[in-house]
Amino acid sequence: MAIYLVRHGETDGNRNRILQTPDTPLSTLGQQQAQEFAIVYKDTPIDAILCSDYLRTKQTIEPLLKLQSHKISYEPLLQERSFGDIRGKAYDDVEDDFFAEDYVPPNGETKQQFVERVAKAWECIVKFSKEYSGDILVMTHGLVLREIVNTHLEKDPALQYLSDYHNTCVTKIEMGKALTVLSLCDISHLSTQTTASGAV
Secondary structure, eight states, X not given: OEEEEEEOOOBHHHHHTBOOOTTOOBOHHHHHHHHXXXXXXXXXXXXXXXXXXXXXXXXXXXXXXXXXXXXXXXXGGGSOOOOXXXXXXXXXXXXXXXXXXXXXXXXXXXXXXXXXXXXXXXXXXXXXXXXXXXXXXXXXXXXXXXXXXXXXXXXXXXXXXXXXXXXXXXEEEEESSSEEEEEEEEOTTSOGGGOOOOOO
């Protein structure tokens, strides 16, 4: 049984380096990426989908849902880190280093709060996977994926990244007696026209 961890498609916020709000939609390129992802993965034997409840993740999974009927659950624990009042601002317009360990976003999540939430999200993913005999797909966000991969997965040092958390990148995990990472940040489903890299 496998778990597919997927990042959403590109948004204008990704491209323009803007801290995004929950209702940020996919860009035109992001919509194309979602279509290409759906076409390649439509025959994958996925039993169920666990998805962040943000608009961009919902829009990314929508083309796959049109091609295959899947049970889908929306999980707030899979949301991107909340930067509170600075959401909607361009990176260059924020004076502070908002990725610093000690940065406290006004009305947002500290790094520690985010790490603790992602730990709960990972527990939720594992529990969700045990409810099904087949593969599951998890649609989430860049920072969430980084934290899961860096903290909760044991990786073979020889395993090569195919991209750096590119939009719609796929990390495939085999769940058995031992957890095995089969692929990391795979974007082989994308055409050369849709591989523009997107920021968080």
